Amino acid sequence: MSDHEIRVLADEEHRAANTLFRAAMHAPKAGAEDWALEARGYQPGRTLGAFDEELIGTAQSIDSDLTVPGGGTVPLAAVTRVGVRADRVRRGVLSGLLQRQFADFAERGTVAAALHASEGAIYGRFGYGVATTGRSYAVDRRIARLRPEVPSGGEIELLDTDTALDRLPRIYAGLERLRPGMLARPSYLWLSEEPFLRQADTPLRAAVHHGPRGADGYARYLVSRTPGSPVTARVVDFHAATAEAFAGLWRFLLGLDLVDVIETRSRPLDEPVELLFTDPRACRVTGVRDEIWLRLVDVPAALAARERDADPLVIEVSDPRLPANSGRYLITPDEVTRTDRPPEITLGADTLAMLYLGGWRPSALAAVGRLAAANADAERTADRLFRARRAPWCGTFF
Numbered sequence: 001m002s003d004h005e006i007r008v009l010a011d012e013e014h015r016a017a018n019t020l021f022r023a024a025m026h027a028p029k030a031g032a033e034d035w036a037l038e039a040r041g042y043q044p045g046r047t048l049g050a051f052d053e054e055l056i057g058t059a060q061s062i063d064s065d066l067t068v069p070g071g072g073t074v075p076l077a078a079v080t081r082v083g084v085r086a087d088r089v090r091r092g093v094l095s096g097l098l099q100r101q102f103a104d105f106a107e108r109g110t111v112a113a114a115l116h117a118s119e120g121a122i123y124g125r126f127g128y129g130v131a132t133t134g135r136s137y138a139v140d141r142r143i144a145r146l147r148p149e150v151p152s153g154g155e156i157e158l159l160d161t162d163t164a165l166d167r168l169p170r171i172y173a174g175l176e177r178l179r180p181g182m183l184a185r186p187s188y189l190w191l192s193e194e195p196f197l198r199q200a201d202t203p204l205r206a207a208v209h210h211g212p213r214g215a216d217g218y219a220r221y222l223v224s225r226t227p228g229s230p231v232t233a234r235v236v237d238f239h240a241a242t243a244e245a246f247a248g249l250w251r252f253l254l255g256l257d258l259v260d261v262i263e264t265r266s267r268p269l270d271e272p273v274e275l276l277f278t279d280p281r282a283c284r285v286t287g288v289r290d291e292i293w294l295r296l297v298d299v300p301a302a303l304a305a306r307e308r309d310a311d312p313l314v315i316e317v318s319d320p321r322l323p324a325n326s327g328r329y330l331i332t333p334d335e336v337t338r339t340d341r342p343p344e345i346t347l348g349a350d351t352l353a354m355l356y357l358g359g360w361r362p363s364a365l366a367a368v369g370r371l372a373a374a375n376a377d378a379e380r381t382a383d384r385l386f387r388a389r390r391a392p393w394c395g396t397f398f
């Protein structure tokens with residue numbers, strides 16, 4: 001372990017943290033213009049710095065809310081911009097930063113934390129688990145024909161960048177609870193995006209769908225034209241509250257002149273895009289990958305906040321990094337209480353985080369040794385308790 005101090009950075013230190021993070025990701029330092037925009041995405045008091053003689057590591061978080069199964073929400077910390085200077089890695093700097101975050105989160109009443117991981121082998125040891133999975137695909141616009149029964153959809157309105165920045169936050173706020181795993185997007189998350197939104201060479205477009213009750217979906221996309229390559233519309237943000245909005249936005253994307261391919265990344269696993277087309281192979285899956293990693297900071301509060309429509313079940317959780325979570329819980333439809341009864345399901349905090357939003361079946365995790373069930377009945381009850389009505393999905397990059 002290295003000898004380092006960890007403290008909250010002052011606002012005027014955010015740029016140094018940003019430069020360190022960018023260097024850790026092998027990205028250049030932000031220019032003055034970009035930094036003027038990026039700085040506004042830093043929530044004051046929420047960026048940690050690790051120091052020996054100088055700044056050697058950083059981790060940031062932003063307050064949000066997470067939609068949980070059943071439609072409720074819990075306070076969430078969106079963790080981002082984590083980096084350690086390349087000459088100080090593997091000396092416990094990240095471990096110190098994350099442990100300090102957990103202490104801060106617990107003190108603030110934050111129930112869960114989430115992040116997008118740069119690599120899959122880092123965060124499990126800290127009690128984070130893969131809670132949602134995303135599917136990426138490419139639609140060949142040249143052969144994609146909509147089936148006749150696909151809804152026609154409502155009106156589409158195309159917004160310029162300034163209007164999008166003004167209106168999309170409010171439109172998204174009406175869509176943020178469509179699925180477990182979705183986040184409220186506080187202004188800091190939108191402001192973090194602004195430099196990207198304003199990229200001059202590939203302007204980002206926003207198409208808003210209007211249904212009978214107003215704006216009920218949108219797609220943000222940018223079109224890249226590289227000589228010798230198919231012209232590609234890359235969809236970077238897409239939400240639809242209704243079947244009509246979903247179909248209407250796809251109808252619009254398919255109508256984009258001069259575009260050959262429409263690419264989307266990290267979409268919900270149960271989104272039926274290929275079923276829109278007469279030839280489902282017009283939609284080619286290009287990847288399936290972990291989307292958000294979840295960490296339950298307050299296990300009893302998290303369990304109490306989600307729906308619990310199953311027979312009573314006793315689970316035993318082990319959480320060496322946040323020992324207050326360790327113990328046995330009796331989970332019933334009415335309440336979640338500590339208990340001394342023998343456990344029916346035994347699991348680590350990272351595995352519980354994987355189950356929490358409904359992204360994995362407990363029986364599947366038992367099959368690979370990630371949890372132990374006392375008997376087949378317990379496994380069946382756990383499968384029912386943690387099942388998902390819709391595939392959980394976040395849909396926000398941070």
Ligand SMILES: CC(=O)SCCNC(=O)CCNC(=O)[C@H](O)C(C)(C)COP(=O)(O)OP(=O)(O)OC[C@H]1O[C@@H](n2cnc3c(N)ncnc32)[C@H](O)[C@@H]1OP(=O)(O)O
Nearest residue numbers: 024080081082083084089090091092093094095115118121
């Ligand atoms: C949410 C986000 O922002 S994701 C972006 C994360 N940042 C990056 O990927 C930038 C490049 N990488 C880095 O900055 C650093 O290597 C980090 C942040 C990933 C790790 O920081 P470190 O200070 O080296 O981590 P630390 O020394 O605390 O390691 C803790 C444990 O994780 C392991 N670990 C750390 N990084 C990795 C890795 N990339 N792959 C596998 N294991 C890792 C360590 O071996 C150690 O294991 P141990 O507990 O068994 O000893």
